Amino acid sequence: MVARRLKSPAVTTTDNAASSLKVTQIVKGVIDDIRANGDKAVRSYSEKFDKWSPESFKLSDAQIQEAICRVSPQTIADIKEAQRNVRTFAEAQRASIKDVEIEIQPGVFLGHRNNPISTAGAYIPGGRYPLLASAHMTILTAKVAGVPHVIACTPPINGEVPAATVAAAHLAGADAIYILGGTQAVAAMALGTETVPKVEFLAGPGNAFVAEAKRQLFGEMGIDLLAGPTEILIVADGQADPFTVATDLLSQAEHGPDSPAVLITNSEEVAREAMRFVDEQLKSLVTAPVAGQAWRDFGEVVVVDNMDEAYKLADEFASEHVQIFTERPREALDKMTNYGALFLGEKTCVSYGDKCIGTNHVLPTKKAGRYTGGLWVGKYLKTQTYQEVVSEKASGELGLLCGRCSRAEQFEGHARSGDLRSWKYLKDGYSWIDEARK
Structure with missing residues (x-):
């Protein structure tokens, strides 16, 4: 592949070893403290990091309604419309997931059931931006999956309850809403405290501290990614x-x-013009201090010879969001397999997916799209197998097979469980049974 880089990233990685180690150490300290001291430690870190120490982190019904009343009718209507889209797609996903039962041979039944997780937590960020849409993606998706109890945590913004975020969480179906952010929120939900119930699964994006807390607590609870x-x-x-x-x-x-x-393109003209327009737009974009730094440090523009090379290179990036601006955008469905989500054609933008179109915006980053997809109703389900043998003949024959397979692996105890069934149902003789039953 011949690729010409018109712009390379100024920074070669988004990871800084020293800062990552510092984050890891801080998060571990917070988790250990909350594990030992519960609510007392949660309150201490909320005061330290967010200057927030209300009488109760959990909002009452009255406080939720008061927050909703502070949100404009248009925003409420927009939240409901976006959630309607998310719900519709999530319901279609849930309908596609089927329980299974088959009779693999006479009298031998195998199956699986898709059972929802009992409790789930949703983390809704609120630092640089209040991400209302994260409430739709995490809470509503869990509810469609059938999770009976979902709690939401979101940080205060400038020392106040984030009214629009609370409205989104409530309308999505949250059973409890806590104004609590950062590592302390993740640890409280993962470990459980006197006032915050332990969850079995936690979903939602967040900053480096939230991501690290999820990493350290994975295993004690499940996580989305x-x-x-x-x-x-x-x-x-x-x-x-x-x-x-x-x-x-x-x-x-x-x-x-x-x-x-x-940007990956087979047109140098498109590449250079796009770069020029990026520079021009940064002159007036309100978020230019952030976007400009990202573009300077991590922006990349590559020109390739043809579209097959473009798709191949894009698959190597395995990016979270991939937009396809080509004459035949659906070609990417066959040409690519590594991505978080595809956005096909210029009429479709990533911002639709982020905010309102209905697909989930919690997606894999850092090349994780090579081996996993994003958050969906299936993440909130446990696909659990079962088996039943009702035929004596089948149980006896399986016992013979089990005995041979187990002894090949030197598992004598396993083998004897199989032997016992063939002894009971096929009347086969075993010396160890005769001796043990004396």
């Missing part, structure tokens, strides 16, 4: 509009100063 900085990659041909390309690159670069924004 370990998310890094937001990523966007655009695959474009010579028909693409460079202004649209530039606009969409910056739409994701504004998430954070370490958000990679990449």
